[in-house]
Amino acid sequence: MKLPSIAHALTDTVKTFHRFPLVILDAIIGAVCALVLIDYDGASGPTVLVQFISGAVLGFPFLIGLALTAEKWKWTMPVSLGVQSIGIFLVALYAASVPQDLTAVPAIHTLRLLMLTVGMLLFGFSGPFIHNYSDLGYWQFCKKVCTRIILSGTYAVVLWAGLAIALAALDKLFGVDIPGKRFGELWVFINGVFTTWFFLAGVPNVTDDPENVTEYPKGLKILSQYILLPLVLVYFVILYTYLGKVLLAWDWPQGWVSRLILGFIATGITSLLLVHPIKDRPENVWMDRAAKWFYVIILPLTVMLFLAVWQRVSEYGITEGRYLGLATVVWLCITAPYFIFSRKKNILFFTSSLCAVVFAISFGPWGMFTVSEASQVNRLKELLTEQHILVDGKIRSSHDSVSSGVLRQLISIVDYLSEVHGFEAIQPWFTESLRKDSTGTGDRYKEPAAVAALMGISYSRVRYGSAEEIITLSADRTGAMNIGGYDRMLRGHRIASGTAAEEFPDEGITYRVDKELRILTVTIFNDKQPVDSVTFNVKSLCDTLIGRYGMGSAENIPPEQMSITAKGKNASVKIFLSSIRLERPENIPHIIYFDALIAYHKDN
Secondary structure (H helix, E strand, O other), rough: OOOHHHHHHHHHHHHHHHHHHHHHHHHHHHHHHHHHHOOOOOHHHHHHHHHHHHHHHHHHHHHHHHHHHHHHOOOOOOHHHHHHHHHHHHHHHHHHHHHOHHHOOHHHHHHHHHHHHHHHHHHHHHHHOOOOOHHHHHHHHHHHHHHHHHHHHHHHHHHHHHHHHHHHHHHHHHOOOOOOOHHHHHHHHHHHHHHHHHHHOOOOOOOOHHHOOOOOOOHHHHHHHHHHHHHHHHEEEEHHHHHOOOHHHHHOOOOHHHHHHHHHHHHHHHHHHHHHHOOHHHHHHHHHHHHHHHHHHHHHHHHHHHHHHHHHHHHHHHHHHHHHHHHHHEEEEEHHHHHHHHHOOHHHHEEEEHHHHHHHHOOHHHHHHHHHHHHHHHHHHHHHHHHHOOOOOOEEEOOOOOOOHHHHHHHHHHHHHHHHHOOHHHHHHOOOOOOOOOOOOOOOOOOOHHHHOOOOOOOOEEEEEOOEEEEEEOOOOOOOOOOOOOOEEEEEEEEEEEOOEEEEOOOOEEEEEOOOEEEEEEEEEEEOOEEEEEEEHHHHHHHHHHHHOOOOOEEEEOOOHHHEEEEEEOEEEEEEEEEEEOOOOOHOOEEEEEEEEEEEEHHH
């Protein structure tokens, strides 16, 4: 293979800049802003650099799509730059709405930026081909772009690794001080300049005549026929066997099956797209028939996907993930009939329809963020009203205790709002500001535990579905412990069957546990003679906590709920269990170990 000369490489570099000037400037601006942030060890507070980076990330695929569209329509350079300038203005308007500190605000801003970036990527793949479309040309374009993305990423990793090792050698061998942040800056520089330029240099010209392109990589045929197709068949057997079970037992489909259905559909569509250019060849007639039957097969699975997602929605309301599941169902209900009945069967339909769906659900009162927040706020309102915590639109912190099941739902919704949307929607229910800023105008909201406390409920996080069948119960480490009446405290770390007993002769105290870690016994000594012994039923405490929080891991449990007090003849003892780890084979909990603080007072 003949390597290009330096002069040829420079010529290609200039041609690439002439073809995509604003795209390259966008990438450089984003890289420079990121380099500044890294050099200052991150933002110490809100900074406009975050908005510039957000705009650069969103603008990169958008400007590529606009440049290629102008190229496809054969616009002049001034017209092309004018259209891209309008695109820059639109991106700048959005970037101005992005908070200047994304780490301190709810995730909705990052999620919306991610959704819009995906939409812009899809626009870059589909927008230029709306005019003068050719099925084969579009397939070749997508193949070359995807190959270039993989190649650019590989080169970037290799180049960064090589230079990073060289920097490390300077540091270790020659004593040159290389701060750790230089490695991050190197990665940003490589991707912001080299990778961007290299990728753009390989973007094919959308005006090329696709009918003269007959090459088809043999590797793609092997990948689709001998790797992806067997996976599709495995998914098919599993899913339709499960569908038969659902129909025979008339049992609602499990929520987890939705992932398998999406995996089956994604793998099947990918396999069909890979062989699309050769499906009409005489030796590949079966491919065209398989494609038609594939879209017929996914229709019943689409119904099962809807039922699986709707089960979670009916029980726990809509979230962004469940909204996306329902949007996927709608898209499949449009896509499958199109490829079953349409004569054209343009593969552009995939990217263009997905692009339209992504943009449609990212904004507006029908959008995924608005609908999800409203659904969860309504659920929270109903639960609080039923428990007489929300009365006449205001929160009452003084009320009767709530059941463990309701408590878990309340905490789950509060966590969700804290992580994704913030508490602005429920602020009218409270007389106190839910923002950390005392003026109530900052971007940061109070912690979920603080909001739960304003509702008069104890806050703890509960997680379910551990693959290892493990339960971890952890106390709130920020909570205060009542140690009044006790003058000494010892720490029992990782009390397990292998450390069944421990003595503290200078303190005159010993603790031991039985083989199953059910009973902890504390013995008090005076002049090396035992004067008192107090026992604690740890298993009973665990049963109480599991009854309150369910068979799942729980965090931030109030310390008093994880404590036991006992009084003997000559001593008073109180144990605080900071964490308990249990296993639950066959749903029968067994203690593995626990950490404890032992507070005690000896009577004179």
